[in-house]
Amino acid sequence: MPLLIIFVILPILEMWLLIAVGSRIGALPTIGLVLLTAMIGLALLRRQGARALVRANKRMNQGEIPIQEMVEGIFLAVGGALLLTPGFFTDALGFACLIPGLRQLLIGRLLRPVIMQTASRAGTFYHYQRRPDGSEDIIEGEFYQHRDPSDPADKRLR
Template sequence: MRGLFLLFVVMPVLELWLLIQVGGQIGGLNTIALVFLTAIIGTWLLRRQGLKTLLQARTKMESGQMPAKEMAEGICLAVGGALLLTPGFITDAIGFACLIPGLRTALIALVVKNLHVQTVHTQSFNSQGFGGQSYRRGPAGQSGDIIEGEWEPSADQPKGHIDQGSSSDR
């Protein structure tokens, strides 16, 4: 709730105050020209970085890899582009940080580091009664991830038989 207050009330007030201060120093028309210039430069950078990220993602997908880094960068680029189109110098500074590759990587690492893991407990009915199950959501690569794939029985297993493994495997 506090984050939304900062985003929708405090940020526009700070932006307006800064625009007035800059306008007082360099003049109103120059301030407006500067806002347009940052939007134009930001759009140009967004187009270049976005195309580069898209090509990297395509290359990874063609080689059979998951383009997770490129997807995160794409989200960061979209946020940066939106911030650069918003009039103001604070949002422009954050937007440019999203478009500069080294800073973008640092921002993504900061966001991933601060992700919260959430555990969801469910109750299901099975032949023995109610049983609980836990699902863990968190950053990729941790235990509890769901892996999709195809399965075919080996020649020595009868059709329809699924080896459940021992209880220590689960």
């Protein structure tokens, strides 16, 4: 069903919107508007993408995994691709992915089930990783292996 929407319904919707807008404002202004939205979208994508990379770099330098920045990067890439696709509906979706407030709203709505599911699995994972006696002591140390030159088993291992 999603492929039907992407490859059949979406192009029909885009053509209908282009024809409707073109009949109201004319063909050349419609083409100009589509090109203008693509240029504005690319400018936004460059600026937002650079900011996301800087934030991700800061997080990695702090020793953290930049999950939020990676998800935002995916949304920025999808938004840029949608803005390069001619049409008003895809432009609206693309701008929604590029505008920070709307992007955060979309990320929150789309990823909430994934985050909740991951959090419940992580709790289960940590539950099973504990020792049976409940202790969480970590013992650090170094070791070395002493080999006896007269032992025939040590000679076979070399």
